């Protein structure tokens with residue numbers, strides 16, 4: 001049995017910063033992650049992060065990961081890698097360590113910081129070798145340093161599609177184009193401009209209609225793309241066939257909420273934030289007492305917001321255990337919420353701010369009903 | 373247009389506060405911040421040792437350049453994670469000079485001839501590398517200063533080194549043939565797999581929905597879609613979308629699939645062993 005005050009599931013930016021904040025205030029914290037390396041998404045990110053200086057913007061993703069890890073270690077947090085959390089039960093939290101040891105933990109608080117998983121896209125040929133998720137591409141080229149292919153079509157122009165395209169170019173692959181179903185580029189203009197000036201065309205209002213196989217059906221040989229009309233249907237006669245051996249899919253992420261579901265948390269829906277999301281309050285606590293969510297699992301956003309949400313959940317969880325005097329805790333939470341509000345402004349952030357607010361309001365309404 | 377095409381037109385640049393102004397450009401070397409969207413980002417502000425860049429109190433403000441304070445030192449170029457800052461000098465009589473960030477290999481050498489590309493990646497002519505800085509403070513972003521043909525200082529934003537083509541260019545693109553359509557693809561969309569773990573096709577799922585399986589769980593019970601190794605993490609969203617399409621309802625109205633532990637595949641022997649594993653296994 002592992003004895004700990006707070007169990008954090010997921011060692012990405014949200015989980016690590018939650019752990020650091022709680023440990024700083026004297027809570028005993030254990031972080032588990034299924035990977036052999038901590039850092040979550042950060043370790044795949046070789047580019048310099050945007051964001052605020054306070055969130056280490058301008059620093060490369062993996063360097064942010066190393067810094068966070070040093071911080072939690074120096075605060076005495078136990079980080080258990082290669083450890084899967086497979087369920088949350090009335091008797092405790094189930095972990096499998098190194099694929100073989102089943103361990104039950106009874107923490108007093110749980111912070112879920114499990115991140116998000118990639119959405120698939122189904123089109124004829126999508127099961128052919130050579131059709132891969134953009135996240136998998138990153139793991140291959142940036143972590144394991146193996147090429148995915150020579151000529152790549154990227155599907156999706158959100159920040160993930162744009163950044164992974166750029167990293168593919170850096171790795172020596174040719175990116176023949178980026179298709180985007182919407183009439184405008186989804187990600188930040190600065191990321192789009194980087195790949196554009198290298199010569200990558202961005203086909204807005206286009207989608208991939210099929211992947212064509214090579215003669216022995218072992219690999220993608222070409223992608224067929226087509227222009228979309230206002231109803232998002234391909235316009236016959238606008239097809240283009242692109243010679244590619246790889247089609248990378250970057251069409252959004254879905255919060256990995258299974259553990260919250262199993263624990264019995266109530267859910268709400270936000271298309272903008274990635275789908276079904278555990279309802280949570282201003283402290284990021286779900287409808288299950290003592291169960292918190294932070295980072296992409298509470299709505300897909302960015303590393304900078306994940307770091308702040310992690311801090312918020314860490315402070316809230318530690319405060320609920322009496323580790324932080326109430327006045328001080330409230331002051332801290334207020335400061336973090338302000339910084340989150342600041343990060344959620346501008347044309348990209350405003351809508352997210354509203355979506356997040358709606359979740360908190362729905363939670364408040366639900367509580368009101370309960371107590372009424 | 374930035375939103376549609378992914379790059380800024382000159383007219384768009386002239387309207388943002390990161391543009392130093394034609395007058396300043398005509399008389400001095402100065403930084404230009406091609407950052408036109410209110411994104412949460414601000415490292416440029418602290419990067420400038422002369423206080424020439426201001427973002428201000430709201431992190432999403434557009435960065436503004438003060439051309440009078442800017443000396444064109446180039447410190448800010450490698451600090452911008454968006455690689456959106458350039459220093460340009462249009463004052464030389466026989467060429468313009470552009471300083472830009474460069475994050476590809478091989479790096480060019482001083483004196484080397486390189487191809488000059490514009491914001492769309494189109495070739496504009498050739499230039500010569502005047503200087504390249506790989507200072508430690510730049511954290512692996514090289515800063516390259518290139519002499520470009522006179523009149524192109526506001527156009528050149530990338531270089532091609534040793535002829536290495538970065539993007540796929542447009543070679544290998546086949547437009548629709550005269551007859552119209554290209555071969556549609558390897559398979560009938562109906563035979564396409566939606567759940568690849570359990571090999572369930574689109575047709576089987578649609579049929580299940582039409583027979584009344586209108587939740588992800590009901591489709592799963594009827595077709596096994598989502599019962600495989602990935603636990604529905606792959607197909608779940610597609611199945612919800614198909615249900616929504618068939619019912620003519622928004623996806624938000626389709627309840628999430630129920631999840632059961634273990635959320636990841638776990639070998640049964642792990643549970644059998646319990647917590648008391650022999651010492652040699654620890």
Ligand SMILES: Cc1cc2nc3c(=O)[nH]c(=O)nc-3n(C[C@H](O)[C@H](O)[C@H](O)COP(=O)(O)OP(=O)(O)OC[C@H]3O[C@@H](n4cnc5c(N)ncnc54)[C@H](O)[C@@H]3O)c2cc1C
Nearest residue numbers: 010012013014034040041085114115295296302303304306
């Ligand atoms: C290509 C790309 C570029 C990006 N660029 C930027 C950028 O420039 N700036 C920025 O601010 N953001 C950026 N982001 C976004 C950022 O990386 C994410 O928003 C952030 O990592 C989310 O943090 P997180 O801690 O919530 O989740 P993650 O970083 O995803 O971490 C979650 C961790 O939990 C683990 N886990 C999940 N389930 C379990 C379980 N059951 N048991 C054990 N462990 C589990 C996962 O394996 C993972 O390690 C980028 C993302 C991508 C994909």
Ligand code: SF4
Nearest residue numbers: 420442443445446448
């Ligand atoms: S070029 Fe130098 S002086 Fe000008 S804005 Fe950049 S850092 Fe400041």
Ligand code: SF4
Nearest residue numbers: 407413415416452454
């Ligand atoms: S650092 Fe670059 S991307 Fe960020 S605000 Fe400044 S100019 Fe824009």
